Amino acid sequence: MVLSRFWLAIFVCSLAFVVFSLFSGDSYSIDYVLNGKKDDPILISEKYINELPQFIQDSIQKSEEKSFVINRDTTNLDTTYVFKNKTVKIFSGVQKSDGLLPTCKNTLMDIILPLIAYLAFFCGLMELLIVSGASEKIARRLSPVFAKVFPSVPKNHESISYMTLNFAANFLGLDSAATPFGLKAMQSLQEINPDKDKASDAQIMFMCLHAAGLTLIPTSIIGYRAAQNAANPADVMLPCIITSFIGTIAALLIVGIRQRINFFSATLLVAIMSVIAAIVGLLFYINTLDLVGKNYFTANLSGLMLVAIIGATLIFSFRHEKKFTDLGTTIFDTFVEGCKNGIQTGVKIFPYVMVMLVAISFFRNSGLFEMISNGISFAFSNIGVSKQITDSLPVAMLRPFSSGGSRGFMIDAMQNFGPDSFTGRLVCIFQCSAETTFYVIAVYFGSVNIKNTRYTLATMLLVDLICVITAIFVASWFFIK
Known part of the structure; x- marks a missing residue:
């Protein structure tokens, strides 16, 4: 009985926190919670390319992969900009566990x-x-x-x-x-x-x-x-x-x-x-x-x-x-x-x-x-x-x-x-x-x-x-x- 209630509490609290994060703007998408895999980058935003700083626009246009990575060091998480279908998806951080x-x-x-x-x-x-x-x-x-x-x-x-x-x-x-x-x-x-x-x-x-x-x-x-x-x-x-x-x-x-x-x-x-x-x-x-x-x-x-x-x-x-x-x-x-x-x-x-x-x-x-x-x-x-x-x-x-x-x-x-x-x-x-x-x-x-x-x-x-x-x-x- 105790285990059942504890399991239910974990599930309900986590679900409520996910929904709250989505509607409060802290999360852009909840798909990673359902379908993501451990260590995958997390989508945090999506913008038109002209909404980004000019140096990022230039870097994306020059890149063969149409992407740009900043903050590349071993102590901080990378932020990646990927240009596709007229929009730029912004990824930052990695997923803690499989969805x-x-x-x-x-x-x-x-x-x-x-x-x-x-x-x-x-x-x-x-x-x-x-x-x-x-x-x-x-x-x-x-x-x-x-x-x-x-x-x-x-x-x-x-x-x-x-x-x-x-x-x-x-x-x-x-x-x-x-x-x-x-x-x-x-x-x-x-x-x-x-x-x-x-x-x-x-x-x-x-x-x-x-x-x-x-x-x-x-x-x-x-x-x-x-x-x-x-x-x-x-x-x-x-x-x-x-x-x-x-x-x-x-x-x-x-x-x-x-x-x-x-x-x-x-x-x-x-x-x-x-x-x-x-x-x-x-x-x-x-x-x-x-x-x-x-x-x-x-x-x-x-x-x-x-x-x-x-x-x-x-x-x-x-x-x-x-x-x-x-x-x-x-x-x-x-x-x-x-x-x-x-x-x-x-x-x-x-x-x-x-x-x-x-x-x-x-x-x-x-x-x-x-x-x-x-x-x-x-x-x-x-x-x-x-x-x-x-x-x-x-x-x-x-x-x-x-x-x-x-x-x-x-x-x-x-x-x-x-x-x-x-x-x-x-x-x-x-x-x-x-x-x-x-x-x-x-x-x-x-x-x-x-x-x-x-x-x-x-x-x-x-x-x-x-x-x-x-x-x-x-x-x-x-x-x-």
Whole structure:
């Protein structure tokens, strides 16, 4: 219910702002909101050529392309004059996001189809885990810990193994694997949910822990920093780990207090301390490596772990092939059947993803997001917040709405301020330590047709805020001398 109202509010407010801008003269056309594409120039005016300054008229007439560009530099947007059919169209600025109709198409082509491919493969893998009995073994080993965090989940339930694989994939920065495992976990938890239209306590806890996104190897962030020629692309790794770990603990505490979980359980405390020890141990090892060694290690660890998971699943299935034979199937046929389930899941979540991304597209292109972002940055700057921080805030603000949009701001910040600047590093920590909240809620709850998400959205946004505040303090501690 909350998500539905929030989505409607975004859409209605953006629509009202677009119409107001058109009739107030701030916008010349609203076609770009509907049909425009990201980074396309925006039409701001149209005039007869004799209404333009003489030097622009002369430049247009002399140009073979019948166009003229002014303000060509790297810090300001170009203004382009294009002469056609007796009038001159004036373009300035670029579009922030794809328009409504291109977003509908790109949601299918660029998001859903690749996601369906990932779902097909990893759901096939998970079907092997189920039939071979591997998921049951994982669940049995981890049940003592999960029983404390998810008391409503039966002992040795298969959802435990799926949640474990989801957390492990996030931990290693394997986004393509994390989503299929997470969707399978939600479907498994839905089977024991007494109210099918309302999110259960276990589903809320899982979603909020997922939102914190505890990450050990931020592979993509390191890659983007290397592409921008950072002196040490992996220097944000420890701040990212600390920030995401604090976010995870915050999510556990916020949801746990509401669900009255016993945090003083010896089993739970041992599990948390084991995770901390593993992180500290790995960091100590990484710190013993030189720059080349660090880059090599961080670039290969995640991939090796994914290969290990795939290899272990196949080997375990082969060793327990009799279980497949007893069910009248084979390892290959079981994998194919799992792939079919993955495709069905991808088709099912497509409408939920599309309607959410269309609203976000409308929100960004209307100019409302930019106005709010600039207003917040201005307010923070007036209370003494460093400009280095306010320059980073657009990434933090956009991250819950759009991973691609916040990634664009992150890259732009590194290009403008330098990858080794405080701003360049802070935006990377923002990008790594928060989740695309609205997208994730649409995908995960949409996959099981849950309409009442209860307090999930508010909690996930609060965790995002905690991660942003933590990132600022951690980045200041590490990078401001």
